[in-house]
Amino acid sequence: MVVKEEQERRIQEAMASKPAPSEDNFEMKAMKAMGAMEDGDAVFGSGAEVNLDSQVYWWHDKYRPRKPKYFNRVHTGYEWNKYNQTHYDRDNPPPKIVQGYKFNIFCPDLVDKTKAPTYTIEKDGSNGETCIIRFHAGPPYEDIAFRIVNKEWEYSHKKGFKCTFERGILHVYFNFKRYRYRR
Secondary structure (H helix, E strand, O other), X not given: OHHHHXXXXXXXXXXXXXXXXXXXXXXXXXXXXHOXXXXXXXXXXXXXXXXXXXXXXXOOOOOOOEOOEEEEEEEEEOOOOHHHHHHOOOOOOOOOEEEEEEEEEEOOOOOOOOOOOEEEEEEOOOOOOEEEEEEEOEOOEOOEEXXXXXXXXXXXXXXXXXXXXXXXXXXXXXXXXXXXXOO
C-alpha cells in the first residue's frame, strides 16, 4: 500500500512540475507504459543489478561509457495449487512467488539508432534457480544485467509478453508459464 501511495505522489509531483527533459521524464513514461501498481507488484531496482566484469569498449575513447537508466518491476502472487489450497486460505495465504517481470531500459542517445538494444539470457554460475538477463544497447551505453528467476517464459502477447524499442525505451515484459496439475 505504501508503494502505491509513493507512486501516486511521484506521478502528481511530475505532473505539477514544468515539463522536464526527456531523461528526467523517463520514470514517468515507464510508469505510464507499465500501468498502475497492482497488489503483487514491487519495484525491481538497483539492488537487483548484477555487477558485470569491467570491459574496455572499442568506442570508449570517442564516447564516455555509461550505464543506461532503468525502471523495472517484479510481479509476485500466490500459486493456488492443490497443496496450497489444502494447507492455506485467504486469511493465511501461501508464500508469494515471482510470476513475471517488466523491464524498461532508457537509451535515448544511441549512436546507431538503426540497431535496437537486445537482451540475452545467461546461466547463473551459482545455482540453477536463477539466471541473468543482460541488456546490450551499444555505444555509448555499457551492458546492464539483472538476476531473475529461472523459469520458462510465456511468449504470448495475450499473456503479457512485450518486447519493443520505441522512443528510446526498450520495453521487455514477460510472465512465467503456469502449469496446471493434471492426473
